[in-house]
Amino acid sequence: MKLESLNAKAETPTPAGHRGRARRRRLARSIAPSESTPFTGRRIPAYNLLSETVLARIEDQADWILRNIGVEFRGDRTALDHFAQTGARIDGERVRFEPGHVRALCATAPSEFQLHGRDPVRTVTLGGDNVVLMPGYGSPFVSDLVKGRRYSTLKDFRNFVKLAYSAAALHHSGGTVVEPTDVSVNKRHLDMMLAHLTLSTKPFMGSVTAPERVRDSIEMARLVFGRDFMEHHAVMQANINVNSPLIYDDTMSTALRIYAEAGQCVCVSPAIFAGAMGPLSPAAVAAQTLAEAMVGIALAQLVRPGCPVVFGSFHSTMNLRTGALTFGSPEANMTTMALTQLGRRLGVPVRSGGGQITASNAPDGQAMQDSTGAMWSTLLSGAHQVWHAAGWLEGGLVMSYEKFIMDLDHCGAMLKLLQGFETNEEAFGRDAYFETGPGENFLSTKHTLRHYAAANYEPQISDAGPFETWSENGALTSDQRATARWHQMLNDYQRPEIKPGIQAALEDFVSERKARMPDEWY
CATH class of the missing domain: 3.20.20.480 (Trimethylamine methyltransferase-like)
Structure with missing residues (x-):
């Protein structure tokens, strides 16, 4: 949220008066680019495009491929031996499976x-x-x-x-x-x-x-x-x-x-x-x-x-x-x-x-x-x-x-x-209605002040300001603003700590392995 837009809202005093306007200005000065909200897991349901009947039909086609065409393992006899031990049909380097066989073999995967x-x-x-x-x-x-x-x-x-x-x-x-x-x-x-x-x-x-x-x-x-x-x-x-x-x-x-x-x-x-x-x-x-x-x-x-x-x-x-x-x-x-x-x-x-x-x-x-x-x-x-x-x-x-x-x-x-959105007591912000009234804005309410920093996702390179300000700042497009951002991220990067002994062991491993290899540029 830009300071200019907040001030524009405050040009016509509301019953909240000058005290509310001053609070809005303090709020504007305190807003800084926020970090992405930590992801705590999907909370909206996945969209299912296909019905169970259609999915079963696709699975039947996969079984048809595995039974009638098969899959080749070229040059890997060990892989073919693994499948042969389960009763799969091996023909040279090609392996074929009866319907349901491969799916049953996958059952131990977590x-x-x-x-x-x-x-x-x-x-x-x-x-x-x-x-x-x-x-x-x-x-x-x-x-x-x-x-x-x-x-x-x-x-x-x-x-x-x-x-x-x-x-x-x-x-x-x-x-x-x-x-x-x-x-x-x-x-x-x-x-x-x-x-x-x-x-x-x-x-x-x-x-x-x-x-x-x-x-x-x-x-x-x-x-x-x-x-x-x-x-x-x-x-x-x-x-x-x-x-x-x-x-x-x-x-x-x-x-x-x-x-x-x-x-x-x-x-x-x-x-x-x-x-x-x-x-x-x-x-x-x-x-x-x-x-x-x-x-x-x-x-x-x-x-x-x-x-x-x-x-x-x-x-x-x-x-x-x-x-x-x-x-x-x-x-x-x-x-x-x-x-x-x-x-x-x-x-x-x-x-x-x-x-x-x-x-x-x-x-x-x-x-x-x-x-x-x-x-x-x-x-x-x-x-x-x-x-x-x-x-x-x-x-x-x-x-x-x-x-x-x-x-x-x-x-x-x-x-x-x-992650969806909350519908709890705090999310509805009922206390804010008692601080303001019909026709007034909610920018300076305690509810807004409690949540403004994380309420909205704030992209790092978008520009939502007016055309005049954008033009005065060089009329930069998204990719041009992104250039400055990736340079800033690399300048701000802080290398994570690692134990000196582990760092040395890794570097020694790389040096020793490289010393035993001729260069190959193909």
Whole structure:
């Protein structure tokens, strides 16, 4: 609330007189940008797009795929042996299942579990009424309004870990937030893990791109959390992408098995672009996603019953005239909503297929329209974990500093929305009616003074002032205001404490591992 608008209200004295006007001015001077209201869990019900009958029909189609087509595990004989021992039909590298078989294998997966942060205050719960937001993932480029679009570097990676740590609306540090292309491919996972473990105390993701990188990630986490603690608690996640349609390559399935053996969270995420990796219709994409994901979840349970898992997805539609991917489309958003319902019926936490994703090449109106559509369908459908909640641009090729900040404002607003509002005695503010009267305002009442600081969610870069003031201040657009904000956040960042011995052990581990590796730039 601006001082000018409060004074404008006070120009015509009310019966409250000058004393009330002075109180309003003191109130205006005391208002400062508020932090996002802490998220305490979803309090509005999830929206169910599909009926039980329709959901059962999609599940039947998933069973049809698994029985008649099957899923291939290429190069991973161990995974095939696990399934063979349960009575699945193995034909070369392809495995087929009778209806209901895979779902039964998933039954030991927990419906709710914790991901522990280095600081226990940062520990999050996946499942139930909880929502966990995290930044974008995997972009090889970054962009900002000052330096433009460029390959991302380790400095950019560290910057985004710091920004995610500083953001009240994000609960998770992410994984490969951007690809640090100035570090050798076979070594960069060490630098990324070091950043997550020392620059943040929020949960994080480990590497999945080679078995030795998986083991390095787990060993570095053990240096911080302790082997015994990690034997019984999840502190990290693995992003296991299915090579859709219907293939697990040995890199992904081996990574899945190693993380499961260590008792760490496995998120299984088919990636289906409708018309390319699966049929065009949302129903077909939903059924194929369910089939592919259940097989990965089942494998995790065969390796270690009770292994924490997340039913993930990443899907989009295509422009069928050009072949370009589109994001935030109504068809993709409906698929997201269907998959959230299917995941709840499976009994495991759900990672959305959405987030604030867009194909736009700039943090513009298209970017925010795409992102808003995808985010609304994701959160209202009841998803538990949202990847790509901040920064995504160009279909994931670019992590934008400005869009990261713009997305944070929307994340905070959505979290406030999910918590609903109170209807208790204090919420109705009856005492305020006795302090004022018909035709008078409530700005200086005790009820307002008690609650003004946290009553409304206050975005950090929005400008609600009059045109004249906006123009006098440079007529800055949202993305331009976001530039100043991300610079301020990095300047204000305070590195969390870590025991010197643990810091030294991590740095020694990274140095020793790098010394034994030749550089690989492919």
